[in-house]
Amino acid sequence: MPPDHINDSRYPFVETLKQHRLTLAPVSIETLQVNVGKLCNQACHHCHVDASPYRTEIMERKTIDRCLEILRDHPAIKNLDLTGGAPELNPHFDDFVIEAKKLGKHVMVRHNLTVTFDGNPRTKESKQYLPEFFARHGVEVISSLPYYQEYFTDKQRGQGVFNKSIESLKLLNAQGYGKEGALVLDLVYNPVGAFLPAAQESLEADFKRELSKKFGVVFNRLYTITNMPIHRFRQQLERLGGYEEYMTKLVNAFNPSAAVGVMCRSMISVGYDGALYDCDFNQMLEMQIGNSKPLTVFDFDCDVLIKRRIRFASHCFGCTAGAGSSCGGEIIHEGESHAHTN
Amino acid sequence: MNYYESKDLGRFADVGQFAGNLMKKFFDYYHEATGTDGALTKREKALIGLAVAHSRQCPYCIDAFTTQCLETGSNPEQMTEAVHVAAALEAGMTLIHAVQMHNCLKRQGG
Numbered sequence: 477m478p479p480d481h482i483n484d485s486r487y488p489f490v491e492t493l494k495q496h497r498l499t500l501a502p503v504s505i506e507t508l509q510v511n512v513g514k515l516c517n518q519a520c521h522h523c524h525v526d527a528s529p530y531r532t533e534i535m536e537r538k539t540i541d542r543c544l545e546i547l548r549d550h551p552a553i554k555n556l557d558l559t560g561g562a563p564e565l566n567p568h569f570d571d572f573v574i575e576a577k578k579l580g581k582h583v584m585v586r587h588n589l590t591v592t593f594d595g596n597p598r599t600k601e602s603k604q605y606l607p608e609f610f611a612r613h614g615v616e617v618i619s620s621l622p623y624y625q626e627y628f629t630d631k632q633r634g635q636g637v638f639n640k641s642i643e644s645l646k647l648l649n650a651q652g653y654g655k656e657g658a659l660v661l662d663l664v665y666n667p668v669g670a671f672l673p674a675a676q677e678s679l680e681a682d683f684k685r686e687l688s689k690k691f692g693v694v695f696n697r698l699y700t701i702t703n704m705p706i707h708r709f710r711q712q713l714e715r716l717g718g719y720e721e722y723m724t725k726l727v728n729a730f731n732p733s734a735a736v737g738v739m740c741r742s743m744i745s746v747g748y749d750g751a752l753y754d755c756d757f758n759q760m761l762e763m764q765i766g767n768s769k770p771l772t773v774f775d776f777d778c779d780v781l782i783k784r785r786i787r788f789a790s791h792c793f794g795c796t797a798g799a800g801s802s803c804g805g806e807i808i809h810e811g812e813s814h815a816h817t818n
Numbered sequence: 819m820n821y822y823e824s825k826d827l828g829r830f831a832d833v834g835q836f837a838g839n840l841m842k843k844f845f846d847y848y849h850e851a852t853g854t855d856g857a858l859t860k861r862e863k864a865l866i867g868l869a870v871a872h873s874r875q876c877p878y879c880i881d882a883f884t885t886q887c888l889e890t891g892s893n894p895e896q897m898t899e900a901v902h903v904a905a906a907l908e909a910g911m912t913l914i915h916a917v918q919m920h921n922c923l924k925r926q927g928g
Contacts, residue, residue, distance in 0.1 A: 667888065672889075675890075678861070679891045
C-alpha cells in the first residue's frame with residue numbers, strides 16, 4: 477500500500493471507485509512511456525518529477541536496449557512515449573528514437589521547447605539540431621505551453637520561457653510541424669494554479685487564434701491536463717494553504733466516465749532505472765508494479781502485466797476530475813457522454 | 819475577527835438547513851444561469867459574474883468567479899478589463915448624477 481501521505485484517507489480513491497461500482501483493470505498495453513531521466517534545463521513550479529538541472533538520474537544504455545527489445549517483441553505496443561526531465565538530455569536519446577522508428581513504432585517526445593536553445597545544462601552540449609532531428613525521424617512532438625501569453629507561462633515555467641518557446645515553435649513550424657502534413661505538433665496546457673483546466677476544445681481555439689495572430693505559430697492539437705497534487709505542486713499548495721481545498725475540488729469533480737478512460741489502463745510507465753509503474757505519477761510516488769517483487773523491464777511479461785491490479789491512491793483524483801486528464805489531454809470532450817479509452 | 823472566511827463559501831449549502839426547498843430552487847436557478855453554456859458561453863457568464871461580484875463587493879463571489887473565470891479559460895487581462903467595466907459603470911452612475919446637480923444649480927440661479 478502507498479504510505480499515508482500518498483493515500484490520504486480523507487480522499488479515498490479506491491472507495492470512490494467502489495461507490496460508483498467501477499473496476500478499473502488494464503485493457504491493453506498500447507504505449508510504453510519511458511522516463512529516460514530527471515535532468516532538465518528548467519525547474520518548473522508544477523513539475524511532478526521535480527526535474528531540474530541538478531538531477532543526476534539518467535537511464536543507462538542497457539535499460540534503453542531492454543526497452544527496445546520489449547518494443548521489438550511486442551507488436552501490440554504501438555507507441556513509445558519519451559518523457560523526463562527533458563528526455564533529449566539523455567545521451568542515448570537519439571539512438572533510442574532512431575531504433576524505435578526502425579521497429580515501426582510511433583514515437584512521441586515530451587519536448588519542453590526551450591531545451592533546443594538552452595542545451596544540456598551540465599555538458600553545455602547544443603541541442604539546436606532537435607527540430608530537424610524530430611522531423612527527419614517523424615517524431616510526434618508534444619510540448620508544454622501553459623498559456624498563449626507570457627504572464628502565465630513564465631510564472632509557471634520561469635522567466636523568459638514563453639519567448640524562447642515561441643522561437644522554438646517557429647523552428648518546428650519551419651520543419652513542417654503543426655501543418656497539414658504528417659509532422660504532428662501538439663501543445664499541452666495545464667493550469668498555472670489550483671484550478672481545473674478549461675474545456676479543451678474552446679481553449680484550443682483560443683490558443684490557435686492567438687498564437688497564429690500574434691506570432692504566426694501553428695500546431696495540431698491542444699491537450700489540457702490537470703495539475704497533479706504531488707511533489708512540487710503539492711508543496712506549493714501546502715505552502716499557500718490550499719492543499720485541502722484543491723483535493724476537495726478534485727474529489728467533488730470526480731467523473732465516473734472520465735475514470736473509465738484513465739491512461740493507466742492502456743500503458744506501462746518505465747522509470748529511469750527500469751522499474752515498471754502504472755503511470756508517470758505513480759512512478760514519481762515510487763508506487764512500483766508488483767506485490768511481492770517489484771517489477772522492472774528485465775521482468776517484462778505482458779501476460780502478467782495485463783492481469784495486474786493497477787495501484788491507485790489519492791492523487792488519482794487528478795485524472796478523474798471534470799472532463800478527466802491524461803497524457804493525451806482531457807478524456808471526455810465537450811458534448812460526449814462516453815470516455816475515450818486512449 | 820474576519821467576518822469573511824473564504825472556506826465559508828463551501829458551506830453555502832448549509833443555508834438550506836431551513837427552507838431547504840427554496841435553496842434547492844435557488845441553486846438550480848443559479849447553476850442554470852451562471853454555470854451552463856447558453857446564448858452566452860460559460861466564460862462570458864463568468865466574466866459578467868466577476869464584474870458584478872466586484873461592483874457589489876462580495877468577497878465570496880470574487881473568490882468564486884475568479885476561479886470560474888480561470889476554469890473557463892479567461893486570463894488576468896480579460897478579468898481585469900471586466901472589473902474595469904464594472905468600475906466604469908460605477909463611476910458613470912456617480913457622474914450622471916451631476917446632471918441633477920446642474921439642474922439644481924439652474925434652479926438656484928447658478
